[in-house]
Amino acid sequence: MVQPSGNIYIVIAPSGAGKTTLVSALLAVDPAVQLSVSxxxxxxxxGEVEGTxxxxxxxxxxxxxxxxxxxxxxxxxxxxxxxTSAAWLREKLAEGxxxxxxxDWQGAEQVRRLFDGVITIFIAPPSINELERRLRGRATDSxxxxxxxxxxxxxxxxxxxxxxxxxxxxxxxxAKQDLISIIRAERLHGTKQMLRYRDALSRMGSQG
Amino acid sequence: MVQPSGNIYIVIAPSGAGKTTLVSALLAVDPAVQLSVSxxxxxxxxGEVEGTxxxxxxxxxxxxxxxxxxxxxxxxxxxxxxxTSAAWLREKLAEGxxxxxxxDWQGAEQVRRLFDGVITIFIAPPSINELERRLRGRATDSxxxxxxxxxxxxxxxxxxxxxxxxxxxxxxxxAKQDLISIIRAERLHGTKQMLRYRDALSRMGSQG
Numbered sequence: 110m111v112q113p114s115g116n117i118y119i120v121i122a123p124s125g126a127g128k129t130t131l132v133s134a135l136l137a138v139d140p141a142v143q144l145s146v147s148x149x150x151x152x153x154x155x156g157e158v159e160g161t162x163x164x165x166x167x168x169x170x171x172x173x174x175x176x177x178x179x180x181x182x183x184x185x186x187x188x189x190x191x192x193t194s195a196a197w198l199r200e201k202l203a204e205g206x207x208x209x210x211x212x213d214w215q216g217a218e219q220v221r222r223l224f225d226g227v228i229t230i231f232i233a234p235p236s237i238n239e240l241e242r243r244l245r246g247r248a249t250d251s252x253x254x255x256x257x258x259x260x261x262x263x264x265x266x267x268x269x270x271x272x273x274x275x276x277x278x279x280x281x282x283x284a285k286q287d288l289i290s291i292i293r294a295e296r297l298h299g300t301k302q303m304l305r306y307r308d309a310l311s312r313m314g315s316q317g
Numbered sequence: 318m319v320q321p322s323g324n325i326y327i328v329i330a331p332s333g334a335g336k337t338t339l340v341s342a343l344l345a346v347d348p349a350v351q352l353s354v355s356x357x358x359x360x361x362x363x364g365e366v367e368g369t370x371x372x373x374x375x376x377x378x379x380x381x382x383x384x385x386x387x388x389x390x391x392x393x394x395x396x397x398x399x400x401t402s403a404a405w406l407r408e409k410l411a412e413g414x415x416x417x418x419x420x421d422w423q424g425a426e427q428v429r430r431l432f433d434g435v436i437t438i439f440i441a442p443p444s445i446n447e448l449e450r451r452l453r454g455r456a457t458d459s460x461x462x463x464x465x466x467x468x469x470x471x472x473x474x475x476x477x478x479x480x481x482x483x484x485x486x487x488x489x490x491x492a493k494q495d496l497i498s499i500i501r502a503e504r505l506h507g508t509k510q511m512l513r514y515r516d517a518l519s520r521m522g523s524q525g
Contacts (some may be wrong), residue, residue, distance in 0.1 A: 263522055266522045269507070269518055274502070274506060275505065275510035277517070287502075287505055290499075290505075297484060297495055298481065298483075299439070302485065306485055310441065314471055314474045317445070
């Protein structure tokens with residue numbers, strides 16, 4: 110059995126759409142998917158663990174990494190930097206691992222320019238009202254931040270048609286199964302499977 | 318919510334690859350998929366029910382239906398005719414139903430010429446030895462038929478790379494989940510979802 114190169118999945122969602130819950134559910138049932146751990150200059154939130162949720166670095170170190178070409182993509186969001194290590198990603202893909210990136214649309218565009226066959230998945234909230242309710246429910250953000258996130262969510266929904274898949278998170282259990290199915294089905298494409306089962310299929314064919 | 322047109326899924330497999338078991342498992346969990354019921358001139362096998370497994374018709378009636386242009390596709394296999402009613406399929410798709418066709422590669426080519434976005438899924442047995450074991454296990458076919466099916470299976474495997482997805486049936490539970498995931502994921506493509514959630518997404522966008 111030959112291991113084809115892994116897939117890159119990018120999950121994009123407005124803040125509050127439920128991305129973290131859905132991705133956690135996916136990772137719990139699909140050990141072949143590995144989450145990319147981003148570098149960031151923002152302060153850790155309560156419960157966030159260095160190396161698991163992010164690599165937390167200072168602004169100076171981040172800028173030095175940009176200089177050194179360490180990032181596959183990086184973006185500044187609300188005054189903080191976020192970036193994905195290029196070397197790590199290429200290494201994992203070569204091992205046949207599937208990598209899931211939780212990045213924004215700007216980062217997605219950068220990754221798409223560098224890799225073929227990137228699979229983009231947009232998570233949509235059921236409605237703006239519901240999104241607002243969820244953002245207020247978190248009670249961690251100021252009114253200004255909430256209004257900015259709602260405006261940003263509207264622009265992100267405007268771009269929904271650009272993505273390969275759309276999961277509407279109006280039913281969390283259905284949305285979980287949707288995401289799990291997308292990841293699974295993408296591995297079963299003919300081209301991937303022809304590589305994975307090359308020997309078995311050629312032995313079965315008329316020349317075998 | 319606007320209902321987009323349904324998908325056409327074609328499942329292709331060598332005889333003995335386990336197609337019937339996999340498709341039954343899919344239909345049991347996914348009520349949105351409807352199996353196309355073919356017309357055939359072959360005699361019913363034990364347990365086969367008219368209208369559920371096939372519409373059993375005489376050769377003369379089948380030839381008259383060909384004349385009348387009733388068939389979307391038809392093929393002669395081992396001396397018997399099999400065909401799919403065009404009118405029925407178009408009606409179901411317009412209702413937003415997903416239709417699954419169990420036809421051979423010749424039929425698949427015909428359907429692909431007539432419809433856009435047809436999704437083809439090849440079910441491969443784990444090996445020719447295992448396929449032979451399964452065919453002999455059925456004990457319904459003569460040695461000549463078994464040999465013909467094995468030769469035909471080899472040619473079908475030669476064509477595997479032409480299909481959108483390949484499911485290798487070396488573990489029945491995994492293969493079932495694979496098939497279920499493919500059907501589910503195909504509905505979540507951006508273009509389909511943009512239609513299905515058109516109103517909700519446009520209300521959420523920056524013009525909403």
